[in-house]
Amino acid sequence: MRGEAISGPRPVRSDARPVHVIWMTSGLGCDGDTVSMTAATNPSLEDLLRGALPGIPPVIIYNPFFAYETGEAFMRAWGDAAAGKLDPFVLVVEGAIPNEEVNGDGHWAAFGIDPATGQPITTCTWIDRLAPRAAAVLALGTCAAYGGIPAMRNNPTGAMGLRDYLGWDWVSRLELPIVNLPGCPAQPDNITETLLCLVLHLIGMGPPIELDEQGRPRRIFGRTVHESCDRVGFAEQGRFAQSLGEPGCLVKLGCKGPVVKCNVPIRGWVNGIGGCPNVGGVCMACTMPGFPDKYMPFAENISLVTLYTNAARFTYGPVLRYFRERTIRRKYDVEPPWRRRAAELSSGYRRSW
Numbered sequence: 093m094r095g096e097a098i099s100g101p102r103p104v105r106s107d108a109r110p111v112h113v114i115w116m117t118s119g120l121g122c123d124g125d126t127v128s129m130t131a132a133t134n135p136s137l138e139d140l141l142r143g144a145l146p147g148i149p150p151v152i153i154y155n156p157f158f159a160y161e162t163g164e165a166f167m168r169a170w171g172d173a174a175a176g177k178l179d180p181f182v183l184v185v186e187g188a189i190p191n192e193e194v195n196g197d198g199h200w201a202a203f204g205i206d207p208a209t210g211q212p213i214t215t216c217t218w219i220d221r222l223a224p225r226a227a228a229v230l231a232l233g234t235c236a237a238y239g240g241i242p243a244m245r246n247n248p249t250g251a252m253g254l255r256d257y258l259g260w261d262w263v264s265r266l267e268l269p270i271v272n273l274p275g276c277p278a279q280p281d282n283i284t285e286t287l288l289c290l291v292l293h294l295i296g297m298g299p300p301i302e303l304d305e306q307g308r309p310r311r312i313f314g315r316t317v318h319e320s321c322d323r324v325g326f327a328e329q330g331r332f333a334q335s336l337g338e339p340g341c342l343v344k345l346g347c348k349g350p351v352v353k354c355n356v357p358i359r360g361w362v363n364g365i366g367g368c369p370n371v372g373g374v375c376m377a378c379t380m381p382g383f384p385d386k387y388m389p390f391a392e393n394i395s396l397v398t399l400y401t402n403a404a405r406f407t408y409g410p411v412l413r414y415f416r417e418r419t420i421r422r423k424y425d426v427e428p429p430w431r432r433r434a435a436e437l438s439s440g441y442r443r444s445w
Contacts, residue, residue: 110150111291112181114173114222117156118203118215119187120242120251124277125233126157126186132280133363135288145288149295156203167204173222180227180294182287185219188235188242189257191250192216200249216257223258228290229270231255232283237272237307238381245385255307268293268300272307276378279356279367282312306381308353317349317375320357330410336372346392347374354379 117123129137138144140151154169172178190200192214202212223229231254234240243251255262255270263269273286286309292298302310318324326332326341333340343350349357352375356367368375377387384390 109180110152111294112169112173112178113151113153113155113184113287114170114178114181114226115153115155115184115186116203116215116218116222117186118201118218119185119236120190120201120249121187121233121235121240123157123186125275125283126155128275128277128280129283130280131362132284134281135284137284140284140287140291147297148288148291151287151291170204170218170222173225174218176225181225182228182230182290182294183219183222183226184230184232184287185236185254186232187215188239188249188251189216189219189254190242191252194248194250219254219257223262224265226264227266227294228264228268229254229258230286230290231270231272231307233278234274234276234378234380234383237274238383240276241384260307266294269303270307271301271303271309273312274308274379274381274383275354276383279359279361281359282309282355286312308379312355313353313379315353315355315358317347317352317354317357317369318343320355321349321369322357323369342369342372342374345374346376346390348377348380348387349375352377352380 115126117126135145137153140148141153143150154166156166159166169178173181173183187201192199199212199214201215203215203218204213205211206213231237235242235251236254238253239251239256240253242249243253253272255272258270271286271290273282275282286301289298289301289309293300304310304313306313318327323341326339327343331340332344333342334344336342336345341347347369349369354375357369359367360370361367374390376390377383380387
């Protein structure tokens with residue numbers, strides 16, 4: 093989507109250089125992260141494209157899913173980026189990276205046609221051309237970050253994450269490591285927020301994104317689903333749902349929340365509403381590096397869950413629940429004594445009954 097195609101005021105300096113976003117959806121994926129981003133509200137995609145946030149420069153996004161241009165007109169931006177004519181630009185990769193060394197007589201993924209040979213340009217070739225010139229690189233979605241579903245055991249494509257392809261110690265020309273933003277798909281506001289943070293850093297208005305050991309933004313993935321879930325109080329008191337739709341913690345039904353890092357329980361999905369555990373669904377660990385192989389089958393609990401749930405149900409859970417309910421009933425679920433009517437009011441009025 094070309095930012096200049098959308099009219100509207102841009103409250104930025106007249107000499108501010110635009111930040112370009114070269115967005116590759118040609119990996120092994122489903123375009124789900126692109127579609128997800130259209131639901132972002134804080135900030136929204138329109139906020140970025142229109143320059144509605146004070147101080148930020150124009151952000152021009154080249155995404156084949158949204159583009160008005162087609163064919164050579166669209167591919168011109170990719171050639172300019174590879175030639176160093178777009179500066180600065182953020183390279184966004186969506187979808188797993190195939191291993192083209194095992195493609196036989198064809199190719200696994202490609203985008204555009206090489207005019208010199210008339211052959212498709214593979215996704216790996218584009219990464220090799222664009223990554224060294226990018227100011228920052230974002231691996232968007234679990235497929236791009238860690239391989240995801242296309243990289244399941246015994247897959248024929250040799251699929252992998254972008255850091256596995258370029259190397260986990262790879263950094264951009266500005267010495268920035270690859271930012272992994274996992275999710276299947278990634279949460280909408282997480283996408284636009286991360287793009288905004290990258291843009292602010294590139295123009296000198298913000299710090300680099302602090303990443304954890306798996307390359308994820310720490311402020312987004314610093315807590316587990318279980319820590320943030322509104323059902324965690326049930327687990328504390330030993331109350332676990334036996335079927336979907338029941339009140340209680342869902343860990344016995346296969347929820348992977350205790351071992352998954354994700355902020356969806358807090359942030360919701362669209363404008364703070366929705367998200368897997370918020371609507372009664374189990375967490376399937378789609379933001380984790382081992383997804384999906386390490387977490388299948390999705391509807392079965394993880395190891396040690398039986399020990400954990402039994403301990404909560406039969407030991408500290410009932411004891412905690414008993415004393416908490418007793419304290420609430422006797423001390424906190426009653427009005428203060430001075431609010432009760434006395435036999436004789438201060439006005440001198442006496443009850444007649």
